[in-house]
Amino acid sequence: xxxxxxxxxxxxxxxxxxxxxxxxxxxxxxxxxxxxxxxxxxxxxxxxxxxxxxxxxxxxxxxxxxxxxxxxxxxxxxxxxxxxxxxxxxxxxxxxxxxxxxxxxxxxxxxxxxxxxxxxxxxxxxxxxxxxxxxxxxxxxxxxxxxxxxxxxxxxxxxxxxxxxxxxxxxxxxxxxxxxxxxxxxxxxxxxxxxxxxxxxxxxxxxxxxxxxxxxxxxxxxxxxxxxxxxxxxxxxxxxxxxxxxxxxxxxxxxxxxxxxxxxxxxxxxxxxxxxxxxxxxxxxxxxxxxxxxxxxxxxxxxxxxxxxxxxxxxxxxxxxxxxxxxxxxxxxxxxxxxxxxxxxxxxxxxxxxxxxxxxxxxxxxxxxxxxxxxxxxxxxxxxxxxxxxxxxxxxxxxxxxxxxxxxxxxxxxxxxxxxxxxxxxxxxxxxxxxxxxxxxxxxxxxxxxxx
Numbered sequence: 070x071x072x073x074x075x076x077x078x079x080x081x082x083x084x085x086x087x088x089x090x091x092x093x094x095x096x097x098x099x100x101x102x103x104x105x106x107x108x109x110x111x112x113x114x115x116x117x118x119x120x121x122x123x124x125x126x127x128x129x130x131x132x133x134x135x136x137x138x139x140x141x142x143x144x145x146x147x148x149x150x151x152x153x154x155x156x157x158x159x160x161x162x163x164x165x166x167x168x169x170x171x172x173x174x175x176x177x178x179x180x181x182x183x184x185x186x187x188x189x190x191x192x193x194x195x196x197x198x199x200x201x202x203x204x205x206x207x208x209x210x211x212x213x214x215x216x217x218x219x220x221x222x223x224x225x226x227x228x229x230x231x232x233x234x235x236x237x238x239x240x241x242x243x244x245x246x247x248x249x250x251x252x253x254x255x256x257x258x259x260x261x262x263x264x265x266x267x268x269x270x271x272x273x274x275x276x277x278x279x280x281x282x283x284x285x286x287x288x289x290x291x292x293x294x295x296x297x298x299x300x301x302x303x304x305x306x307x308x309x310x311x312x313x314x315x316x317x318x319x320x321x322x323x324x325x326x327x328x329x330x331x332x333x334x335x336x337x338x339x340x341x342x343x344x345x346x347x348x349x350x351x352x353x354x355x356x357x358x359x360x361x362x363x364x365x366x367x368x369x370x371x372x373x374x375x376x377x378x379x380x381x382x383x384x385x386x387x388x389x390x391x392x393x394x395x396x397x398x399x400x401x402x403x404x405x406x407x408x409x410x411x412x413x414x415x416x417x418x419x420x421x422x423x424x425x426x427x428x429x430x431x432x433x434x435x436x437x438x439x440x441x442x443x444x445x446x447x448x449x450x451x452x453x454x455x456x457x458x459x460x461x462x463x464x465x466x467x468x469x470x471x472x473x474x475x476x477x478x479x480x481x482x483x484x485x486x487x488x489x490x491x492x493x494x495x496x497x498x499x500x501x502x503x504x505x506x507x508x509x510x511x512x513x514x515x516x517x518x519x520x521x
Contacts, residue, residue, distance in 0.1 A: 077110045077188065085192035088254075092197070095252065099189050100259035103146060108139045111185040115177070115290070122176030123157045123273050131177050142178060149259070153179055155271035155278050156286050162423070171240070173272060173286020183290035186263055190294060193254055198297065199305045204326035205293035211396045212460065212512050214325045215414065218395060221321040221332040222412045227367040227402065229339040231331040232393045233346065234361035238327040239292065240284040242299055243354035244268045247285075250302045251295075267291055283354065296326060303353045304329070312342060323395075330395055332367075339364055365391045369410050370402050397458065416458050416466040424454055425473045432481040440482070444503040447478060451506045459511035467508035475505060 080102050087096075112135065117128030131138055145151040156173035175183065195207065203214035222228060244265075251264060268285060271278035285292045308322045308331070318334030320342075333339040343364050347357040370390045392401040398414040405411050428450065435443055454470055482499075483491040491499075 073106050074110060077107060080107075081188065081192045084189065085196060088193040088196040095254050095256040096193065097256045099255070099257040100146075102189060103143070103185050105139060105143055107185055107188070108143055108181060109135075111181050111188060112139065114188070115180050115184050119177075119180075120157075120159070120174050122174050122179065123154055124176050124178075126177050128177050138178070139181075142181070146182070146259075149262070151182065151263075151266075153182075153263070153266040153270040155273040156289065158272050158274040158286075159288075170287065172288040173292075174288050175286075175290070179267075180290050182263065183267065186260060187291055187294050189260065190255065194294065194298060194301070197254065198301055199309055201305055201309070201322045202297060202301070202324045204324070204328075205297060211325055211457075214323055215396055215398065215460065217321070217323045218330065218332070218400065219412050219414075221323060222367060222400070225319055225332065225334040226369045227390070227412070229333040229336050230365040230367045230393050230400075231333065231339055231343060231346070232361075232363055232365060232395070233329060233331070234358040235327050235350065236356040236358045238355060239287045239296060241354055241356065242283060242285050242296065244282050246353055247295060247299050250298055253302075264291070264295070268295075293326065299353075300324065300327065303350065303355070307349060315341075325396055328396060330393065336366075365393045367391060367393065367400075367402075371410070398460075398463070403462070413462040414460060415463050416470070420458075421466065421470060421473075424470060425477065428474050429477050429481075432477050436481040436485055440499065440503060443478070443482075444505075447474065448506055450474075455506065455509055456511055459509055461510055461513050464508055464510065471505060471508055475500070478505075 084096075084099075112132075115128065117132070119128070121127050142151070154176050156175050159172045159174060160169035161172055162169055191207065198206065203209045203211065203217070222230070247268070248261070248265065251261065255261060267289065269280065269282075271280050272286065285295050305322065305324065313320060316333070316335075316338045318338055320331060320333045320338055322331050323329060331339075331342065333342070347359075347362075350357050367390060390402050392399050394400070394417050397417055397420045399417050400412060400414055402410055403413040428447075431446070431450070432443075435446070451471065451474060455467060458470070459467060479491065479493070479496045482496070485491075
């Protein structure tokens, strides 16, 4: 059973057209579009293999009686009796520091409802959102954000980069303020009440349910859209409409969810924004991490002004410049094959360490499985790493990753039999039979161009 994608797309196009014609008008009637056909399409757009919520119902189990389940769901939505169940909280590792990030897992049925609402709201906000945001939006990706950062820094010969870290963003979104932002475009009572239910639903952990008047659980289908709405008004609109007109030089904001940097041509502009940005976020209940937020001198290493400054300050650092991190990559200046300066990217040390730690844990857990089975999974894991980190200029980090994976695999295979060691000679023969993928560039993000 499939929903009529053509009809759903037609409705979305109609909503988008109205949003474009009336940018200042709020939508008062949207929920009537959610019918059985709409829910069927929402079901097909919902990932089936995710973890189950508090009811332990998987996507496969829900699909066994799909028509009846969706009809029952639709009846509850139309009558207003639908209740959003508490989300199941899980903690996943955050880097290699031992910290964890809380993830909220809704029930599969609740994911369908959230997807149905996102399908209604996305056409509206895709017209409203600025081009500066790239996270969790249709036809936009982290690699596009990285390319935009590259262009922005290259355009101003590096300039000054304001790297901002928001402390526990998803956990501190103010519900009242978010609802006020939503009301600027959405006045449909059914949709507003559903959003309210998701914001106020409890979090179940260790058999107990807790409630909060702030935060939206990471892991929910609707959470990324709500987060983008919040930062659209708090950051993007403020920067584009209020900050930019006051700047003396060029400046660009690039944001992926709550990760963002601002690139400035002039230090004077960067200093002005640095002074006010914390107060801007505090006004809406958000906190800027004082130690992780910094202004970086990212000017090209042989910049004449930089050389004069260092000569006058008796600076012995030579032509070294600062770096900054974004979306898993460290951004730095390096020479191209033609000898020109260009902004390059390499895998962040912490991300590389995390990836290897995950490989180590997997090899340890699965070391007694047949070698062919291990090989098939390791190939998929390595290719998955290349799929994200395989960008132009990052070949050396990819090679380092593969080298460390090979060492971990050998180490754990060697522990399978205490009496017979797996020498490197034997292991290299095994690698010929079960070769691991060599580093490869998947994303040709930029072509080096001469400055000046």
